Amino acid sequence: xxxxxxxxxxxxxxxxxxxxxxxxxxxxxxxxxxxxxxxxxxxxxxxxxxxxxxxxxxxxxxxxxxxxxxxxxxxxxxxxxxxxxxxxxxxxxxxxxxxxxxxxxxxxxxxxxxxxxxxxxxxxxxxxxxxxxxxxxxxxxxxxxxxxxxxxxxxxxxxxxxxx
Amino acid sequence: xxxxxxxxxxxxxxxxxxxxxxxxxxxxxxxxxxxxxxxxxxxxxxxxxxxxxxxxxxxxxxxxxxxxxxxxxxxxxxxxxxxxxxxxxxxxxxxxxxxxxxxxxxxxxxxxxxxxxxxxxxxxxxxxxxxxxxxxxxxxxxxxxxxxxxxxxxxxxxxxxxxxxxxxxxxxxxxxxxxxxxxxxxxxxxxxxxxxxxxxxxxxxxxxxxxxxxxxxxxxxxxxxxxxxxxxxxxxxxxxxxxxxxxxxxxxxxxxxxxxxxxxxxxxxxxxxxxxxxxxxxxxxxxxxxxxxxxxxxxxxxxxxxxxxxxxxxxxxxxxxxxxxxxxxxxxxxxxxxxxxxxxxxxxxxxxxxxxxxxxxxxxxxxxxxxxxx
Numbered sequence: 001x002x003x004x005x006x007x008x009x010x011x012x013x014x015x016x017x018x019x020x021x022x023x024x025x026x027x028x029x030x031x032x033x034x035x036x037x038x039x040x041x042x043x044x045x046x047x048x049x050x051x052x053x054x055x056x057x058x059x060x061x062x063x064x065x066x067x068x069x070x071x072x073x074x075x076x077x078x079x080x081x082x083x084x085x086x087x088x089x090x091x092x093x094x095x096x097x098x099x100x101x102x103x104x105x106x107x108x109x110x111x112x113x114x115x116x117x118x119x120x121x122x123x124x125x126x127x128x129x130x131x132x133x134x135x136x137x138x139x140x141x142x143x144x145x146x147x148x149x150x151x152x153x154x155x156x157x158x159x160x161x162x163x164x
Numbered sequence: 165x166x167x168x169x170x171x172x173x174x175x176x177x178x179x180x181x182x183x184x185x186x187x188x189x190x191x192x193x194x195x196x197x198x199x200x201x202x203x204x205x206x207x208x209x210x211x212x213x214x215x216x217x218x219x220x221x222x223x224x225x226x227x228x229x230x231x232x233x234x235x236x237x238x239x240x241x242x243x244x245x246x247x248x249x250x251x252x253x254x255x256x257x258x259x260x261x262x263x264x265x266x267x268x269x270x271x272x273x274x275x276x277x278x279x280x281x282x283x284x285x286x287x288x289x290x291x292x293x294x295x296x297x298x299x300x301x302x303x304x305x306x307x308x309x310x311x312x313x314x315x316x317x318x319x320x321x322x323x324x325x326x327x328x329x330x331x332x333x334x335x336x337x338x339x340x341x342x343x344x345x346x347x348x349x350x351x352x353x354x355x356x357x358x359x360x361x362x363x364x365x366x367x368x369x370x371x372x373x374x375x376x377x378x379x380x381x382x383x384x385x386x387x388x389x390x391x392x393x394x395x396x397x398x399x400x401x402x403x404x405x406x407x408x409x410x411x412x413x414x415x416x417x418x419x420x421x422x423x424x425x426x427x428x429x430x431x432x433x434x435x436x437x438x439x440x441x442x443x444x445x446x447x448x449x450x451x452x453x454x455x456x457x458x459x460x461x462x463x464x465x466x467x468x469x470x471x472x473x474x475x476x477x478x479x480x481x482x483x484x485x486x487x488x489x490x491x492x493x494x495x496x497x498x499x500x501x502x503x504x505x506x507x508x509x510x511x512x513x514x515x516x517x518x519x520x521x522x523x524x525x526x527x528x529x530x531x532x533x534x535x536x537x538x
Contacts, residue, residue, distance in 0.1 A: 007224055008302070014401050017315055018379060036330075
C-alpha cells in the first residue's frame with residue numbers, strides 16, 4: 001500500500017520544515033507572546049493584590065477612624081459631664097453666696113430696723129414722759145390753784161409720811 | 165430522548181454505509197493494481213473506479229491536479245499545476261525539472277518516468293525500468309508545497325500577533341482580532357496541555373508543544389480546503405512528528421524512568437523480567453500510536469467525504485435518475501462529515517500535543533505523577 005509507506009522526500013521536507021518553523025516561531029512568536037502573556041498576568045495579579053492591600057488598608061483606616069471617633073465621643077461625654085458638674089457647682093456656689101448675702105442683708109436690715117425701732121421707742125418714751133409731765137403739771141396746776149387744796153394736799157402727803 | 169434517538173439515525177446510516185463502502189473500496193483497489201502499466205484497457209479506463217480515485221486524492225502527487233477534460237479518442241486534457249521535481253541518484257547525480265515534462269506519466273524525461281505518482285528510473289530514451297539505478301525523490305510534491313504554504317501563513321499570523329504584543333497591545337490592554345484567536349489557543353495549550361502534564365517544568369517544553377499544536381492544526385485546516393492535499397493524512401508527515409516526539413520524550417527521561425522500564429519496582433523478579441520487554445516496547449509504541457492515530461484519522465475523514473461524493477458517480481453509472489436522486493443525500497452526508505472534520509482538525513491537534521505532553525510528563529517522572537500511580 002503506497003498509502004502506508006512514508007515517502008522519503010516528504011519526510012525530509014517535513015523534518016526541515018518543522019525544525020525551521022520551530023526555531024522561527026520560538027524566536028519571533030512564542031517568546032514575545034508568552035512574555036507578554038506572563039507580563040499581563042503578573043500585572044493583573046499585582047493589581048488584584050494591590051487592590052486587596054488597599055482594601056485592607058481602608059478597612060484598617062476605617063477601624064482606626066472608628067476608634068478615633070469613639071475616643072472623641074468619649075472625650076466629648078467627659079467634657080460635657082465636667083461642664084455640667086462645673087455648672088452645678090457654680091450654680092450651687094452662687095446660690096450659697098446669694099443666700100449668705102441675703103442673710104447678711106436681712107440681718108443688717110433687722111439690725112437697722114431694731115435700732116430704728118429702739119430709737120423710735122425711746123423717742124416715744126421721751127415724748128410720753130414729756131406729755132405725762134406736762135399733763136401732770138397742768139393737772140397739778142389746776143388742782144393746786146386754791147390755798148385750801150394746797151394745804152389739803154400737803155396734809156395728805158404728810159399723813160402718808162407720818163405713818164412711816 | 166426522542167430527539168436523541170432521531171439524531172442517532174444518520175450516524176447509524178452513515179456507519180453502515182461506510183462499513184459497506186470501505187470493504188468494497190479496498191477490494192476494488194486490489195484489483196486496480198492488477199492490469200500491467202502498459203496494457204491500457206479502454207473499457208476499464210472508462211469505468212469509474214472509486215477506490216483508485218479516492219486513493220489518488222488522498223495520496224501525494226507531483227502536481228496539483230484540478231480536473232480532466234475528456235477529449236476525443238482517449239486524448240484527455242489534464243488541468244494541473246506542475247510542481248518541481250528534485251531527484252538525487254548516486255549514479256546520475258542531482259536532477260531538477262518540472263513535473264510537466266512527464267506529460268502525466270506518458271513520457272520519460274532525463275531517464276525517469278512517473279508511474280502512479282512514483283518516479284522510477286528508466287533506460288535513457290525508453291520506458292524500460294533500469295534496475296541498476298537507485299533514485300531518491302526529494303521533489304516538492306503537492307503535500308510539500310501545500311505544507312510550505314500553510315507554514316508561511318502560520319508564521320505570518322503568529323509573528324503579526326507577536327508584533328502586536330511587542331507594540332504593547334495585549335500587554336496592558338485587551339488583545340484584538342487575530343491576536344485574540346491566537347492568544348486563546350496559546351493559553352489553551354499552556355494551561356490545559358502543558359501545565360497539567362509537566363507541572364513546574366512546563367516552560368521548557370511550551371515552545372515545542374505550541375509549535376507542534378499549531379503545525380498540526382494549520383496543516384489539518386489547509387488539508388480541508390477543497391482541492392487541497394491531504395498533508396496530515398500522510399504517514400511521512402505524522403512519522404516526522406512522532407519521531408520528534410520520541411526524541412523529546414527520550415531527551416527528558418531520567419534514571420527514575422529507565423529504572424521503571426528495566427526493573428519494574430514493587431513486583432517479584434519473574435514479573436520484573438516479564439515487564440521488561442513490555443515496558444521497553446511501550447517506549448516506542450507510544451509515539452508510534454501517535455503517528456498512526458493522526459494519519460488514520462485524517463485519511464479516514466478524507467476518504468469518507470470522498471466516498472459520499474463517489475456515491476453520486478456510482479449511482480449515475482447505474483442510472484442517471486438514481487444519481488440525480490442520490491445527489492442531495494450524498495452532499496448532505498458529505499457536508500455533515502466535513503463539519504465533523506473541522507472539529508477533528510482541532511481535536512487531533514489537541515490529542516497529538518496532549519499525549520506528547522503526557523508522555524514527556526511520564527518520562528520526567530514527576531513525583532506528583534508517580535504518587536498518583538502507586
